Amino acid sequence: MASENAAEVLKAWETSSQYWNKHQELIEKMFAPLTRALIEEAQIVAAQSVLDIGGGAGEPSLTIAGVVGLSGHVTFTDPTAGMVKAAGEESERRGLKNIEFHQAAAEKLPFANNAFDVVVGRLSAMFFADVSGALREILRVVRPGGRLALLVWADQELNPFFSVITEVLNKFVESQPEGEDAPTAFRFARSGKLTKLLEEAGAVSVKERALKFDTEAPIDISQFWEFRTEMSDSFRKKLATLAPDEVNAARDAVLKAVAVYFEGGDMSFPSQVLIISGRKAVAAK
Numbered sequence: 001m002a003s004e005n006a007a008e009v010l011k012a013w014e015t016s017s018q019y020w021n022k023h024q025e026l027i028e029k030m031f032a033p034l035t036r037a038l039i040e041e042a043q044i045v046a047a048q049s050v051l052d053i054g055g056g057a058g059e060p061s062l063t064i065a066g067v068v069g070l071s072g073h074v075t076f077t078d079p080t081a082g083m084v085k086a087a088g089e090e091s092e093r094r095g096l097k098n099i100e101f102h103q104a105a106a107e108k109l110p111f112a113n114n115a116f117d118v119v120v121g122r123l124s125a126m127f128f129a130d131v132s133g134a135l136r137e138i139l140r141v142v143r144p145g146g147r148l149a150l151l152v153w154a155d156q157e158l159n160p161f162f163s164v165i166t167e168v169l170n171k172f173v174e175s176q177p178e179g180e181d182a183p184t185a186f187r188f189a190r191s192g193k194l195t196k197l198l199e200e201a202g203a204v205s206v207k208e209r210a211l212k213f214d215t216e217a218p219i220d221i222s223q224f225w226e227f228r229t230e231m232s233d234s235f236r237k238k239l240a241t242l243a244p245d246e247v248n249a250a251r252d253a254v255l256k257a258v259a260v261y262f263e264g265g266d267m268s269f270p271s272q273v274l275i276i277s278g279r280k281a282v283a284a285k
C-alpha cells in the first residue's frame with residue numbers, strides 16, 4: 001500500500017477513536033463472542049505473555065488480562081494515539097495491573113525477538129499497511145512454538161451489520177467499488193487469502209475456521225443510527241457529502257431496512273468472521 005494510503009487509514013482511525021471510546025461498552029458486548037473465540041483458538045491460559053495487535057478501544061486486551069491473571073502479562077498495541085489513550089483509560093478505570101500500552105503499528109513492533117507466548121489481533125489485520133511485513137514482524141516477536149491468531153470479517157453478504165447500511169447509503173452516494181487489496185473491513189473475507197500470506201511469512205500449522213455468531217447488544221433501534229454511523233469512518237464520509245434532507249432520508253431508509261434485527265430494545269445481527277491461526281516453528285530463531 002502506498003504510504004499516502006497508509007497515512008489515510010491511520011487518520012481515519014484517529015478520527016474514529018473518539019467514537020470507539022464513546023461506545024466502548026457496547027462494542028465490547030457486541031464482539032464478546034469474538035474475544036472468546038480468539039482466546040480459545042490461541043489457547044490463552046494463566047501466566048502467559050500476550051501481545052494484542054491493533055487493540056482499538058481495548059479489546060481483546062482487557063478481557064485477556066483477566067485470563068492470564070497477575071502471573072501473566074498483556075501488551076496492548078495500536079498505531080492510533082486516540083485508541084491507545086482510550087484503552088489505557090479504560091484499563092485504569094478497571095484497576096488492571098498486568099497490562100501495558102504502546103502506540104505501535106504491526107509493521108514495526110518495539111519488542112525483542114521471541115518476547116511473547118501468544119500474539120492476537122481482533123479485526124485489525126485488514127488495515128495493515130504492509131501485510132506480509134507485519135506478519136513477519138509478528139512472527140519475529142512470538143517465541144518459537146508460540147501461537148498467533150488473527151480474526152477478520154468474512155463476506156460482507158454474511159454480515160448485514162455492514163451490508164444493509166452500505167447498500168442503502170450507496171443509493172444516496174455514488175461510490176466506486178474498492179479493490180480486493182484495499183484496506184477495508186472485507187480485505188481478507190475470501191477464504192484462504194490471509195492463510196496463504198501467513199504461511200508465506202513462515203508460520204506453521206496454519207489453519208482457518210469460520211465462526212458464525214450474533215452481533216448483539218442492548219440497544220434500541222432509535223439509538224442505532226448515531227451509534228452505527230459514528231463507528232464507521234466510511235459511513236461518516238459518505239453522509240458528509242449529503243444535504244440535511246438527504247441525510248434524513250438515508251437514515252429513515254436504513255432504519256426501515258434494519259428493523260428486522262431489533263426486538264424489545266435489543267439488537268441482533270447474524271454475523272460471520274474467519275479466524276486464522278498458526279504457530280512459530282519450534283526450531284525458528
Ligand SMILES: C[S@@+](CC[C@H](N)C(=O)[O-])C[C@H]1O[C@@H](n2cnc3c(N)ncnc32)[C@H](O)[C@@H]1O
Nearest residue numbers: 013054055056080105106122123124127128129
Ligand atoms: C476495527 S478496529 C479493531 C479494534 C479492536 N481490536 C476491536 O476488535 O475492537 C481496527 C484497529 O486496527 C488498527 N490499525 C490500523 N492500522 C494498523 C496497523 N498497521 N497495525 C496495527 N493496527 C492497525 C486501528 O488503529 C484500529 O484500532
